[in-house]
Amino acid sequence: MSLLEKAVLGAYFGTLIVLAAYGVHRCLLVFLYLRHRDRRAVPPPDPATWPRVTVQLPVYNERYVVARLIDAVASLDYPREALEIQVLDDSTDDTGEIAAARVEALRKEGVDIHHVRRGSRRGFKAGALAEGLARARGELIAVFDADFVPLRDYLRRTIPYFSEPRVGVVQARWGHINRDYSLLTRAQAILLDGHFVIEHGARFRSGRFFNFNGTAGVWRRACIEDAGGWQCDTLTEDLDLSYRAQMRGWKFVFVPEIVAPAELPVEMNAFKSQQGRWAAGAIQTGRKILPALLRSPLPWRVKLEGTVHLTGNLAYALMVVVSLLIFPTLLIRSNYRGGTIAFLFDASLFLAASASVVSFYALSQRECYSDWRRQLRYLPLVLAVGIGMCVNNAAAVLRGLKERGGDFVRTPKHGIAAKGESWLGSLYSGRRTFLPLIEIAYGSAFTAAVVYAVRHGLWVSAVFLTLFAFGFLYVGILSLAQRPIEAWLRRIFSARSLVPDRAPTVA
Numbered sequence: 001m002s003l004l005e006k007a008v009l010g011a012y013f014g015t016l017i018v019l020a021a022y023g024v025h026r027c028l029l030v031f032l033y034l035r036h037r038d039r040r041a042v043p044p045p046d047p048a049t050w051p052r053v054t055v056q057l058p059v060y061n062e063r064y065v066v067a068r069l070i071d072a073v074a075s076l077d078y079p080r081e082a083l084e085i086q087v088l089d090d091s092t093d094d095t096g097e098i099a100a101a102r103v104e105a106l107r108k109e110g111v112d113i114h115h116v117r118r119g120s121r122r123g124f125k126a127g128a129l130a131e132g133l134a135r136a137r138g139e140l141i142a143v144f145d146a147d148f149v150p151l152r153d154y155l156r157r158t159i160p161y162f163s164e165p166r167v168g169v170v171q172a173r174w175g176h177i178n179r180d181y182s183l184l185t186r187a188q189a190i191l192l193d194g195h196f197v198i199e200h201g202a203r204f205r206s207g208r209f210f211n212f213n214g215t216a217g218v219w220r221r222a223c224i225e226d227a228g229g230w231q232c233d234t235l236t237e238d239l240d241l242s243y244r245a246q247m248r249g250w251k252f253v254f255v256p257e258i259v260a261p262a263e264l265p266v267e268m269n270a271f272k273s274q275q276g277r278w279a280a281g282a283i284q285t286g287r288k289i290l291p292a293l294l295r296s297p298l299p300w301r302v303k304l305e306g307t308v309h310l311t312g313n314l315a316y317a318l319m320v321v322v323s324l325l326i327f328p329t330l331l332i333r334s335n336y337r338g339g340t341i342a343f344l345f346d347a348s349l350f351l352a353a354s355a356s357v358v359s360f361y362a363l364s365q366r367e368c369y370s371d372w373r374r375q376l377r378y379l380p381l382v383l384a385v386g387i388g389m390c391v392n393n394a395a396a397v398l399r400g401l402k403e404r405g406g407d408f409v410r411t412p413k414h415g416i417a418a419k420g421e422s423w424l425g426s427l428y429s430g431r432r433t434f435l436p437l438i439e440i441a442y443g444s445a446f447t448a449a450v451v452y453a454v455r456h457g458l459w460v461s462a463v464f465l466t467l468f469a470f471g472f473l474y475v476g477i478l479s480l481a482q483r484p485i486e487a488w489l490r491r492i493f494s495a496r497s498l499v500p501d502r503a504p505t506v507a
Helices: 004-035 066-074 095-108 124-134 155-163 183-205 223-224 237-248 270-294 300-311 314-335 339-368 372-388 389-404 435-455 459-492
Strands: 053-059 083-089 111-118 140-143 169-177 215-220 250-263
Touching: 004 183, 004 223, 004 237, 004 314, 004 339, 053 066, 053 124, 066 083, 066 095, 083 124, 083 250, 095 111, 111 124, 124 237, 140 155, 140 223, 155 169, 155 215, 155 250, 155 270, 155 372, 169 223, 169 237, 183 250, 183 270, 183 339, 183 372, 215 223, 223 237, 237 270, 237 300, 250 314, 250 339, 270 459, 314 389, 314 435, 314 459, 372 389, 372 459, 389 435, 435 459
Parallel strands: 053 083, 053 140, 083 111, 169 250
Antiparallel strands: 140 215, 169 215
16 A cells, blocks of 8 residues: 555544534533433522513515514513513515514504614624624523524513623523425424434533524623623624623523524525634634633533534535545555455445434424324435534634634525415525535545445445535526426426515514
């Protein structure tokens, strides 16, 4: 074996070892979740006097969903004299007019609601939240993004947890209004269920740090102010403030039994924009927070978990490296059929890409749904989408490593709540880049690798290579052609009657 071949195999297996470590960490979260499953947050009794709550609704160009959001929040079952609502509107389209009309109508009904407009988008969402906080009268601050539709009892169920003075945040679990809309939304729902149920659940129950997710949570105002307030030097202001607050000794409570329904992105480019922002922001937060976290007197288990949490998106960059090296290793293996190399290749790939995913997401589905066994059939899709997203998210990680802050790219929402509804006439779409061309090139290369593996009897490798090929092609092709594909399918199935008028209505 030549020196170059040894170097390729060494780089490949070295990268797989690191990826396997992140996979083992995911298994550790499953273990912690099961070990501490009795340490649930116990609902406290209702307070004798309900505290004043300010509900903040940060919106930017949300013409299809802003009225739905405002109406849902105005319908919250909470003492009217103790509830204040702020629509923090930075919009540059007709969203402002729609919001203003709903706010005016509700104010006439006696709702304490305010339409807050700034002169600029300075600081993006963090800036809007800070602006609202300066005007807010509530001692507790609830936040809902535009794609959420909180249930009427949300505040009644979350506020009692603040009876403990050091509780700084109560976070609910995200639900999915349109989980069954498409394969893409099904995959997203499973990914989010794993994040909330297992990650948050394991971290909260075992005394480790977890984060407020930017929405569907309630803050104690004193906690925000004590931790330094909302800051805009990262793209994940929620993650940043969460770590600063917990390092100051504030307690975060996760209540998975409280579910806040939300609309999942139905467009691949919108999904990629969202995931890219989260990946870049998490790395930026890691650069900002990790030095202070590692120097702190916190227990080592908290520091270690925080380190893995804040650096976890590096796995996407490592996956790109693995993807580049897979085909050369196949060529090498075809010339050197050593059993040890074959075993390390297949076993490592199985551990990194399959075992941890199956245990992690299967458990989340079992915890969430009575029909969880039916959901397991989508796990190969979840794995493939995760692989296909690695180019997009790796590029975001690189941006996060070299930049502070950056342009906050919103996730377009279309008001899609049920299967059969269409977003074809929407004015919004996710940001398009050249990355789909790379993804399709990757998918084509992996298709060739599948053929090569089959011809040389590398059957286990062929299975995983098929996941890579499908994942890259699925993500890349949808990114380029999702609107034309959906329009074509609707013409074939004569579904024009299902396409709604995309112009929003104002009650």
